[in-house]
Amino acid sequence: MDRLAVIGDAAIEVIAASGLRGLTHRAVDRSAGLPLGSTSYYARTRAALVSLTFARILELDQVSPRPGGLAESIAGYVADALGPGRTRMLARYELALEATRRPELRAQYDSGGAMIRRLAAEVLAAAGSSSPERHAALVVDWMDGTIFGALAGASAPPSRASLVISAREILAGIGLA
Known part of the structure; x- marks a missing residue:
């Protein structure tokens, strides 16, 4: 390394x-x-x-595709963020708040967020999304909210099975289930 x-x-x-x-x-x-x-x-x-x-x-954050379906991949990312990636996510949220006060970090943070949403849009487009950018925003926001809620203690960390069910529901809501 x-x-x-x-x-x-x-x-x-x-x-x-x-x-x-x-x-x-x-x-x-x-x-x-x-x-x-x-x-x-x-x-x-x-x-x-x-x-x-x-x-x-x-x-x-540059993740490689996971085996299984789209819902399983999304759930796997969230589960990893709450497990092995927990420290990375805690640091990311600290930096997100700092970016609200520092323009030079804000630009870097916004660029990173745009990259994540662009990658998500590509995956969703390949899965048949009728509006990949809009759907990527919904999926990424759900993932981010779920991760933040569990890390901040606002909600109990969900099980992987629960995450798969929720991801399937999100995907069904945007016509991809």
């Missing part, structure tokens, strides 16, 4: 555990097991470190 990925992964862990206030070059160095000063060599400023972290989140 390259050094930027190691730093990005460690920064994700730091943000998930301590929030953005805990994100320092030293904290990332410690989390990554790197010599002090390593992170600041690659990301000179805190803004550069935040940007690097967000870029790593987007890189990790």
Whole structure:
């Protein structure tokens, strides 16, 4: 794994555990097991470190197709986000809030969101969606809301079976079931 990925992964862990206030070059160095000063060599400023972290989140979000049907793939992504990807999602939500206050991060966040919706629209178009962009927005918003609700404690984490049922209902609502 390259050094930027190691730093990005460690920064994700730091943000998930301590929030953005805990994100320092030293904290990332410690989390990554790197010599002090390593992170600041690659990301000179805190803004550069935040940007690097967000870029790593987007890189990790590039998922490959999952076996099974579309509903199973959608449910699998959400289940993974609540399990092995939990720290990444916590860091993403911290950065989403930070993006409301920092225009330079807002642009990066919006670009990443557009990429995710574009990929979802391509998948839905291939599945026969009559309005892939609009349907992608609905599906992605459902996924994001489900993940956020479970991570923030507003709702209990759903089972994979429950996620598949919900994904099928969403897809049926847009004419893809």
